[in-house]
Amino acid sequence: MESQVQSFVRLRTQFDHVGDALIPRELMRQIAARSDVWADASNCPAAFVAEVTAVPGNVRIVKRFGSAQLYVRLVLAALAGRRCFHFLLPGGLTGEKSRAAAMRAQVQTTVLGLLRHLGVTTCQVGASCTNLGPRYRGVIAARSRVLDAHYVRDSGTRAYLSTFGAHVDGIVPDLALGLYRLPHANDARRSWAALSFRLDGPRGRQTGRITALADAVARHQLAAGRCKVVSQVRRDDVPMRALADELARRHPSLEVEFVPVDSIDACVRAYEDVHTLFSNRLHALLVAAYAGAVPVAVIDAQLDAKVSGLFDELGLADYVVTEDVVDIDAVAELPVVDHQRMADRTGAIDRVFHRIFNRGTLNMYARTGAVDDGHTRRVGEEP
Secondary structure (H helix, E strand, O other): OOOEEEEEEEEOOOOHHHHHHHHHHHHHHHHHHOOEEEEEOEEEEHHHHHHHHHOOOOEEEOOOOOHHHHHHHHHHHHHHHHOEEEOOOOOEEEOOOHHHHHHHHHHHHHHHHHHHHHOOOOEEEEEEEEEEEEHHHHHHHHHOOOOOEEEEOOOHHHHHHHHHHOOOOOOOHHHHHHHOOOOOOOOOOOEEEEEEEEOOOHHHHHHHHHHHHHHHHHHHHHOOOEEEEEEEEHHHHHHHHHHHHHHHHHHHHHHHHEEEEEOOOHHHHHOOEEEEEEOOOHHHHHHHHHHHOOOEEEOOOOOOHHHHHHHHHOOHHHHHEEEOOOOOOOOOOOOOOOOOHHOOHHHHHHHHHHHHOOOOOOOOOOOOOOHHHHHHHOOOOOO
């Protein structure tokens, strides 16, 4: 028998990024605990789908006709009087939209408004925004006004969105922190230092800085003669392999290992024997911390604001380095991140989803007694 509460989500990510699996898996876990779930997984690799839907609950995967089937089911469920929740995937939003893309986004916003009139509760939980162009700012501001729940993952994003009138209901920790629900006991000898960097686009200007950092790590006793270069995003494979090769060439006595990973479990295993990770990849840092390594965020203050923003929220500002030269001695004194402290943050995620599902938009077609007066309020508003 189908539940009277149903959730609908389109799984749309880059598929080559471990963070792209961590975030939707936690989203699926949260909504599957509170509703039946329909997920559009058309064009998604089978391994990705298996990883993000490995959660308790009733999850149905839509492949044939993809989004068209998903939205037909959503409208029919709403018309049948079921409480329907529509979740937009979160992510790190930046840059500008072309005129054509902005027009498509305006049409999508209109559709979201129509769904709201049917009583569908549309939500986005856990996005971050930096350095948006004027068209993209207009898209985000307009969309925020038709969302019933709009939670961002750091106070910096909230303050930034307020500068151009976008509505925000509150702050929620990065959904990737759902990983910390699982205890991770690891007694492996931590004899490796590790590096994992994004160097595409404008971050390519950081190549010299990162190569110098790798040299410093290799020379320091922190490396103990062993250094991993980890790639958890396929477009990082070429620059990270090149960095590993350069390290091996410059330091013949150093044991260098290039480690490409393609799943959450493989990423965790990559850091189980690492004592310190240097990275500008947010989810590499979070997974490494979960595995017991010290996460050192070596970032560009402007390009990587989402990293510093989240680390500030988590009380890890001391683990962020924006200077051109990293003080390896100071980094070596940083303690391991307390696992329980991070796990406690997942309670905030739980509370946000509890609020969403207990204060959904009133469905005008709902059967008598399906919702109470509390559901007529916008999510996040006080009664």
